[in-house]
Amino acid sequence: MMKSKDKENKIKIALISYSLSSGGLERVIANSSIMFNEMNIEVDLHILEAEIHYPFAGTIFVYDIKNKSILEKIRKYELLRKNLKNNNYNLIIDHRYRLSPSSEFFWQYYIYSKQKVVNYIHSSVLLHYFSSLNRKLINLIFRKRLFLSVSKEIESKVKINFPSQKIKTIYNPISFSKPEIKPEVQKYIVTISRMDFGNTKQVDVLLECFAKSKLPNNDYKLIIIGSGEKQTEMELLAKQLNVSNQVIFKGFLENPYHYLKNAFFTTLTSKYEGLPTVLIESLMLGTPVVSFDCETGPNEIIKNEINGLLVDNQNKIAFIEAMNRMISEPELYQKLKSNAVKSVEKFSIHQIKYEWEKFLNKEIINDKY
Incomplete structure (x- = not known):
């Protein structure tokens, strides 16, 4: 005290x-x-x-x-x-x-x-x-x-x-409000990413990886929560990648936690971070994560193949493979999900x-x- x-x-x-x-x-x-x-x-x-x-x-x-x-x-x-x-x-x-x-x-x-x-x-x-x-x-x-x-x-x-x-x-x-409602989308992954001029969160990279993964053909959606100057550009990119019907831009949400809670997994494709709070929040809500091992923070949160998949920094091919593993290896996925909450007790x-x-x-x- x-x-x-x-x-x-x-x-x-x-x-x-x-x-x-x-x-x-x-x-x-x-x-x-x-x-x-x-x-x-x-x-x-x-x-x-x-x-x-x-x-x-x-x-x-x-x-x-x-x-x-x-x-x-x-x-x-x-x-x-x-x-x-x-x-x-x-x-x-x-x-x-x-x-x-x-x-x-x-x-x-x-x-x-x-x-x-x-x-x-x-x-x-x-x-x-x-x-x-x-x-x-x-x-x-x-x-x-x-x-x-x-x-x-x-x-x-x-x-x-x-x-x-x-x-x-x-x-x-x-600190977050407990989720009270389920999103209208049944199968989806999610990112919380601001789309500013600096492109720090690299939503374009996530869109490219999502489009090349097995997720769209398996009826998974990508929900992007956040706003910013580059949002229109990202919406156009989704069309160019032929995944606009699978990508949902939600804009800024004060309380996005029901989307984190009900997602299949949460993604992070940033150039760099400090301590990516969204990864901690996702795990606290029982949702595993896939993230680049960028500077700094993801490797202090994610234990690879324990509570999520930590991908070599900026390796798009490895990121696509990690996304595919989440839907093609159910035993691995259930292990990540069952470990999620306990893994972030220090936070x-x-x-x-x-x-x-x-x-x-x-x-x-x-x-x-």
Whole structure:
């Protein structure tokens, strides 16, 4: 149980994010606010853009800086700085990308002046969090900061590339509503993938693999949950691959869990990840998974031929073979399915709360930050 910093006062935490919109990172932040609230921690969210799609707990401050003039942005940032200072947070948890050295000087030494801050790393692409900074400049900007990562593999990469930085891994909290209805489709596989310009989730690769697999001819559908700028392009690709009748684009769904629960298996074809929450959620709901072994996270979740099939990174032929095995080897499939729930116990909300309790007791209560 977490000790109280002051018997009369709760620990108070601020979460910083760009939005709470339709992405996986944003869902993690919303889930974090709910988790902290359940831990009897007072939590505020400071959101830079006015996009709120996910349910959250605590008090929210929305700054709406998107598409604003420079002068308006300065005023918004000054308000953010004032709010962070006046609320006397025990800890600020920053979930932003950190792409610009000048911007980070501004954030770390002005916005966060004399405050206790941890900077989260959610992706294996370290340039998204350290920009193109050399080690000397990174040490100068972040010399009094601690980093948290969402996977052990990210933690190892940071230790190798930036050995002077303090970093610890705490897995993402998983919180979802129990599925209540069955989808109208009887036989299908599913992916939850945002289709943005960067094409990080590579829905095009999944469509190609699906079209070349045995699944369409065995009456399996592919349900794609997610939206983004490339959705129209992906719909056209499905037509070009002659599988448009077997592919269903559902768009963004706040609660996709009945689709995960009732899928034959869940897929992931990303270029890279941080910790792919969808794989954990799928397994928690008893649905096995097929995934590229991309950086980072899938190999911390999937035990090959135990709870899913882990495919050599970006090997399309191997991915097609893995999809085919799921429908052609029933004994293997039943083994994966029966192991699914138990295999992700280390990601349970109870375990993640315990890790946060240990962290907060050490870094805040005992003041060893």
